[in-house]
Amino acid sequence: MFARLLWKLLRGSSGRLTVAMIGVISGAAVISALLNLELDIGRKLSQEFRSLGANIVIAPKPSAQTGAGAASLLSGNQIASDEIARGLAAVNSPDVAASAPYLYIVAHVASVPVVVAGTWLDQTPKLDPTWKLDGDWVASREDNSHCLVGGNVARQFHLALGSQLALAYLAENASCTVAAIFDSGGAEDNQVFVNLPVAQHLAGIQGAISLWQLSVGGSSKAIAAYAQRLATQFPGLDVRPIPQVSQAEGDLMGRIRLLIVATIVLILVLTTLCVLATMAALAMERRADVGLMKALGGSISRVLRLFLAEVGVLGAVGGVLGCAGGLLLSRWMGQRVFSAAISPRWEVFPLTIILMIAVALAGALPLRLLGRIRPAVILRGE
């Protein structure tokens, strides 16, 4: 009979309950979407920050620059690229998105000193994805005839796409065609990027590099753990995550999480008020029914249990429907903000439903006024 009465109550007040239901569904949708976002934001932000480029650098230790280095050190500030490559292969991780050696030399262009960076140019799009490029990336690390030129260098030497650039270092010379002119907003704008063999040829050293950069995906913790593995693999070298990225990531994530939690609290309050308003009206409508039920011998706890079950159903059904809406909303937000869908976190759904039931029950406070109803007064029609 309880279920039967409950069903009739729900049907009998479907108009008013629909209003409260819309409030609960809307609240649940936004809350579940925000919770999904909150739980997934670490991973998404990590991906976003990883897209900023290299985040682990392997370089000679500061002390090694004085010459007291490990076997992999060639001279004061250079390391052996083959050994690094072998070491990286040994501690390979699927999270490594890009990786490249770098050899920096100060060459001359028309007798003017210019920093030349020798690297694997096919990795540059992933290691320096924020560059604004005019022209095309160099797709192959074997291509020794093309180079990327920083905006300041291009302006200084009046270079355009397709221009020939002559580089000189001590007795060695090399030339390349400008494949692209880039704007990094940093020191790279004063540099010329060539493939590693070109720089090694100019410097007259084979197999030597200045440092190695990697772009690794995953959380800050995962990156730190991978850096630790690299440090163990290369005990004589300095392996470090790029700290600015991790710090910025942590600060931003903290701020976003605070905003999300504040928004969730606000929505919970608004949803409670919506249910509260509906239930206050419903309580007034049901005074006669409650008076009659009490006259027939219904204890107030039994009568209220019926109405609270009704509110619980409202919260649960609203929560379930809202979660479904929240799933779509979180996908849309993910696409808009991160250009990728937010992965649904299943623990969000029971949490949202419990929150909605709690909100609905809190909003049902006016129903306790029904406990004060005196049946004799109601039955007299007062």
Next chain:
Amino acid sequence: MAPLVQIENLRKEFGSVRALDGVSFTVEEGEWIAIMGPSGSGKTTLINILGGLDSPTSGVAVVDGTDVARLDETGLTRFRAEKIGFIFQQFHLVSYLTALENVMLAQYFHSTTDEPQARAALVRVGLADRIEHLPSQLSGGEQQRVAVARALINHPKLILADEPTGNLDEANQETVIRLFQELHAEGHTILMVTHDPSIGRLADRRIDLAHGRLAGISVLSATPD
């Protein structure tokens, strides 16, 4: 054998208004009592106190050995569920429940529901073909018959009827009164408030109230007009 209802010096005051002022009488089991008197004489207040819907200011109101005046809220609730069957002038059916569910509602608050028994109660009052109808789909007489079925379903010791025919046309009045006569013949104890002398004459005794006081008790003929 002790009377089913024993009222001694019953008083009820609403602020400065004295609704009942020292009323005393007894009702034996199986009696049909008509309570009559002008508006404001305290008839409904008396019924409400006997039914545990209201508490007296002073005095004794014993129903089937239970002094209603001494019961707390929980005790009154159980008392109403177990010992009283109410029939109101305004029918007071729950609008979104069918006739059957309205009867089962009284079962639910009493103990457990028994649908076949509730159906049988509606058949007993001549509503076999209206069992699944909502109150809005029933005539006034039919609604009152549902109320009678609801009042009887838990086998109460005392049926309290407050102007049960007050909202009915003549044909429906006759139907409902015939039901009361049947209930009386079966041995039910009935206290009925009425303004209608012709209905009052059907009772075993008539208790007259005026200004909250007992104005007279008459033994009547049970012969219908």
